[in-house]
Amino acid sequence: MNKQYQLVIFDWDGTLIDSAGRICQCLALAAEDTGLDILEAEQYRDIIGLGLPEAFRKLYPGVSCATTMDRMRDRYSHHFLGREDSPSEFYERVEEGLACLWESNLKTAVATGKSRRGLNRVLDVCGWHGAFDATRCADETRSKPHPQMLMEILEETGTAPEDAIMVGDTEYDMDMARQAGVDRIAMGYGAHSIDRLAPYAPVLSAHHFDDVMAFLDRSIVS
Template identity: 40%
Template sequence: MNQVPELAVFDWDGTLVDSVGKIVESVRDAARQLGMPAPDEAEIRQVIGLSLGPALDRLFPLLKSDKDKKKLAEAYKRAFVERDTAPCPLHTYASEYLWALHRNGVKLAVATGKSRRGLDRALAAYPTLPDFSVTACADEHVGKPNPQMLLYVLRKTGCRPEKSLMIGDTTHDIQMAKAANVGAVAVTHGAHPREQLLSAEPHLLVESFKSLSIWTFKRSLSDIEDQSRLSS
């Protein structure tokens, strides 16, 4: 018996895309531009996945005025876009796993702390990925770990929570999934370390999309790809 869901919802940064390092350096660049001490990497990793405003509030609690907060957010966005115009690489086997789900009739979705503009720009950089049925962004919904954006995805797709998975790399993703009664899958290749992910008690913790594929389909991605080539 396999574990193929009706719906697989993915976080973006750190989960599908290896962008954690770029986010860390962009936050530090933004702080330096405004003459503030730059947070260390561990602090920044903790807020990855949250909406930008709350994330920066946690990192810079002494910044009080809305004007200064806006300047910081704009500096971060500018640093992120200008730091490297090439798209961040997908994590190993991310594309293959998405396509394997798609070929097995699983609906795909994204629930992310990115803005709509940021996600649309990111998606445009990966034209070979399968289509996502629904995408939910933090500037259109209440941010993680609130389950509102995940509940929105469930409503839009008509999928059942107990037949759905939320795959993410932070405790924010795990908490959101559990609050929505969706299966919480944590991947260890992203922002939060393994022990922290385990402390949030995900339903499943995996090291890679290759491992997740074996759990989902009870066979490796190479087996799935071979079968796909034979049937095409």
């Protein structure tokens, strides 16, 4: 029987919204603009979830010039923002599931590799400011997989690690949650394959958002 939780923490890109393709495209365009090698799409997918500085260092470890990395970041933001007139779509049943959680006793939070400006922009579009009990972004704390992001959310919401669960689609989500002592749900439709997430001992491997909601059902009191 599933244990009961008090707090559900969601990753954003690849967990709630289907944005991996857009992120990879914008990274490739930014690399081209900056004069860097354009990598394979799978290499770009691999870093989804990290903060941009950490992502760029992993993608281009031989590039140490801060000016080059600043230009890469600026061009990525330019291309990504240019496509935000048509926002990335939520995965099926995500909006309905979140609405159910917000009507329940469960607290919700977001722990994302997005910047604060980027997350606030999408929350504005959705009308969701204040909907989550806490949010943390990679540019205001330590990037995944360091557990600081989760530890700050736990402190802000007054939740013990054993009473929280992290829902994510990358190794960085799983590793961060494991280090923080938080249970994990691995989403099988995002940036990293479910086989890559399995070694982090998720309590559930989900392939649809309804799987998450069914698992949390015991914790939900409307």
